[in-house]
């Protein structure tokens with residue numbers, strides 16, 4: 001068995017996996033209605049919202065498409081900061097619905113900042129929405145100024161659509177307080193259910209805008225999901241086993257408490273960063289205060305091949321970590337710090353990282369210090 005430390009999917013707990021072995025029920029019957037209501041209540045807690053959270057049987061990208069396609073149409077202008085691979089994905093979705101992307105130029109490895117957003121709104125009028133990736137999984141950068149950016153966007157009459165696929169449930173994101181109109185996450189990251197469900201909260205204003213839009217997708221039509229939600233159903237056949245798993249994963253979040261969960265994620269990430277520093281490695285995000293909590297992106301040191309490092313870690317030490325996406329392939333490796341992550345996973349990963357680096361010829365100044373530093377932080 002290998003320890004899965006990629007930046008999602010995270011490893012679901014046994015309780016969650018077992019929940020999927022229950023029998024399949026009628027998705028148009030009272031049992032499913034009850035299940036949906038229970039899930040909905042817990043989702044509102046995790047999203048910190050009073051608004052409905054739509055559940056789609058699709059991966060996270062389906063949730064991004066849902067959030068864009070219900071409000072963006074022909075000729076609509078949308079602002080997107082160019083922070084990484086998943087920002088590019090948002091742009092491709094916008095274009096596929098006929099919208100025009102107005103980029104906010106941001107170098108990979110940096111976050112978008114409020115002044116850049118102000119500037120972008122000065123250049124474009126009638127902006128329909130700003131699309132933000134809260135935690136850029138490809139670069140390990142967290143947009144910490146989201147509340148301020150959201151406020152600026154609302155002042156200019158734009159909707160705020162957030163991809164929180166690798167953050168919600170592990171990093172604080174009070175959706176209502178920060179005025180997020182549509183917040184998207186996936187079942188497989190910080191919530192630690194298996195992959196296959198996308199979850200999208202929608203504000204009143206978002207719903208109104210969606211109702212005004214004439215052309216819509218069939219599978220991703222918001223109104224259909226809201227109408228069926230009233231009946232305790234989904235418009236199309238849901239993945240019932242995944243709904244059971246999501247319910248169980250959410251129960252675990254409620255039992256732990258959202259605040260405690262967020263604290264645990266933070267502590268584990270601090271331990272990772274301390275270890276990385278002790279190994280003399282560089283993290284990819286250029287500004288320390290914008291480093292992600294859930295994705296630790298590390299530059300591969302000179303003389304070491306990223307793929308070799310990942311291979312040794314996986315095959316010899318049983319720890320699977322991620323590589324770089326797109327233009328960062330070969331330059332960085334990424335460690336997932338999400339879901340059920342605890343001291344055990346952190347220390348096993350740090351140990352595997354140090355041992356593999358040493359085996360590949362990287363000089364460790366003080367062997368064992370990374371583990372000691374991580375241990376102290378935990």
Ligand SMILES: Cc1ncc(COP(=O)(O)O)c(C=O)c1O
Nearest residue numbers: 059060061086137163165166186
């Ligand atoms: C920030 C972000 N957005 C979007 C996605 C795409 O999600 P999925 O692969 O579930 O479609 C991911 C997946 O890694 C992600 O991390």
